[in-house]
Amino acid sequence: MNTPKVCLTALAAVVCTGYSTLAATYNGNGNTSFGGGVGLSSLLLTDDGTTVSGALTTTAPLYGNALVLYVQSGAGGIGSTAVLNDNADQLRTAISEISGPGSQSILIFSSGFAPNYAIALAPGGGVNFGGVWQLASGSLPYEGSAYLSPTGGDNAGVYDFSFSLSQIGLTPGAGQSFDFLGLEVSTSGYSSAETIGGTVNGLNGYNGTQTETSFATYTAVPESANLALVAGGIAALAGIRRRN
Numbered sequence: 001m002n003t004p005k006v007c008l009t010a011l012a013a014v015v016c017t018g019y020s021t022l023a024a025t026y027n028g029n030g031n032t033s034f035g036g037g038v039g040l041s042s043l044l045l046t047d048d049g050t051t052v053s054g055a056l057t058t059t060a061p062l063y064g065n066a067l068v069l070y071v072q073s074g075a076g077g078i079g080s081t082a083v084l085n086d087n088a089d090q091l092r093t094a095i096s097e098i099s100g101p102g103s104q105s106i107l108i109f110s111s112g113f114a115p116n117y118a119i120a121l122a123p124g125g126g127v128n129f130g131g132v133w134q135l136a137s138g139s140l141p142y143e144g145s146a147y148l149s150p151t152g153g154d155n156a157g158v159y160d161f162s163f164s165l166s167q168i169g170l171t172p173g174a175g176q177s178f179d180f181l182g183l184e185v186s187t188s189g190y191s192s193a194e195t196i197g198g199t200v201n202g203l204n205g206y207n208g209t210q211t212e213t214s215f216a217t218y219t220a221v222p223e224s225a226n227l228a229l230v231a232g233g234i235a236a237l238a239g240i241r242r243r244n
Helices: 090-096 223-243
Strands: 024-027 042-047 051-057 066-072 098-100 106-108 117-122 129-134 142-145 158-164 177-185 191-196 199-202 209-214 216-219
Touching: 066 090, 090 098, 090 117, 090 129, 117 158, 191 199
Parallel strands: 106 209
Antiparallel strands: 024 042, 042 051, 051 158, 066 117, 066 177, 117 129, 129 142, 177 191, 177 216, 199 209
């Protein structure tokens, strides 16, 4: 069921753009290996058929670490972070889980999950940025900003971000789905055991190997659903006007 944003007016028909899906909330796995910044957090996702909006609610600091959302939106993704070697900046380092030779964390993905994009968020630690990258061996292609806010600190709080469906290879308004797993990783590539939207097992940290054991799915609202909501709202308001 899709729920429109509420618009109030005095007996006037108003078309409200920016309809969103019923909010989908994903919880952390409860792990506190990095202090609970991700493991004790929750992630709210909504969309308007074109842009996905996220709100990460933390109850513990991130301590300068990044949340990396590994995203599968189509075929051709990677089987593990072992194929990634881009450490050109702090967020690419976190995504690739590598700071240099002999200092790489390995995350192996299950047969049903092969991410082809990553969204990395680091509101503090001097990074103060969030972005979207395509996953590939060699340099990670940058797809654009994730509009992370606020930045400049990462104590407990709510961090908002957004990205367009086209940034992860999906068609706006088509009602397509993507799968994801969130993992807290240091900006030097050292992985934690703290996840959101899925789970991992194994050994975290440099030279440790983790295996993804579950992931989450989000389905964007189709454009036709938005139009139906608009039409239904106008019809309802017209009925009110007739009765009065």
